[in-house]
Amino acid sequence: MGTAGHGCDAGGSTPLRRATSEPPILAFIFACESPPQCRSRCQDRSEAGLIKRFRGDGVRYKAKLIGIDEVTAARGDKLCQDSMMKLKGMASSARSKGEHKQRVFLTxxxxxxxxxxxxxxxxLHHHSVHEISYIAKDTRDHxxxxxxxxxxxxxxFVAIKTAQSPLIIDLRDLFTLIYDIKQREEMExxxxKDKQCEQAVYQTILEDEVDDPVYQVGPWALRAGTQLC
Known part of the structure; x- marks a missing residue:
């Protein structure tokens, strides 16, 4: 059941929550290459620069909420395009009755x-990173x-309309950054863990050598004049 975005109370403000924490699923569909002017908005795309950019309230954009539609899966280009067309159809029908897309800003x-x-x-809505499983551009409307x-x-499926193309780039950069940081943390x-295991094995070998009778020399051996070398 889809809902077009109209009025400030549309859709409610209760955020969705996952029962378990899991890494974000990176699944991006970009219908076309971003124009150069979009990339120039944020010259510093280093990790340090992006961390600073997305910290706190992050980046803010003006947009319109086309609508929100319940879908049957977590990802899929066709699923997203079908839902987009459905919501646009509902918005067009509402516009013929004098209702317009809800103006919003998103961070x-x-x-x-x-x-x-x-x-x-x-x-109105808050969707944390781990809740977002797929991002898709409308293939018919940039x-x-x-x-x-x-x-x-x-x-x-949450459908958004905005003339600010850098928003898509920021979403891509945010998810890629989080994924890279998480991968590095897991590698570290x-x-x-490998270092600790190696140290434990080495310590076990040392202890085994000390306990081995071959390496033990008692006072009796010294008194008997045993050759040690």
């Missing part, structure tokens, strides 16, 4: 995506994109 940060009503500033969020058995943990 992109380490906390995920937050969508606020532009008029009242009320938080100003529209959407993302799938939610938990198993309860996925939603594995290296530390």
């Amino acid at each position: 992109v940060s380490f906390g995920g995506i937050k969508i606020y009503c532009e008029r009242s500033g009320v938080l 100003r529209a994109f959407g993302y799938v969020c939610g938990k198993e058995g309860h996925h939603r 943990k594995k290296a530390q």
Whole structure:
């Protein structure tokens, strides 16, 4: 059941939550290469620069909420395109009745995506990074994109329209950054664990050598004039 974005109370403000913590699933679909002017908005795309960019409230963008639709899976290009067309159809029907897409602003940060009503500033939706499983651009409209969020058995497609193309780049950079940091942390943990295992094995070998009778020389041997070399 889809819902078009109209009014500041559309969709409610209760955020979706996962029962378990899991790494973000990187599944991005980009219909076209981003123009050079989009990349130039944030020259410092180093890890340190991106960490600074997405810290706290992150980056803010103006947009319109096309609508939110319940979907049957966590990912899929066709699933996203079908849902986008469905929501656009509902928005077009609403526009013929004098209703317009809800104006919002959204923030992109380490906390995920937050969508606020532009008029009242009320938080409408908050989807944390680990809840977002798929991001797709509309293949027929470069100003529209959407993302799938939610938990198993309860996925939603959120459709957004914005003229600010760098938003897509920021989403890509955010998820890639988080993925890279997590991968590095896991590698460091594995290296530390391997080092501890190596030290434990070495210590065991030393203890075995000390306990071995071949390496033990008692006072009786010295008194008997035993040759040690």
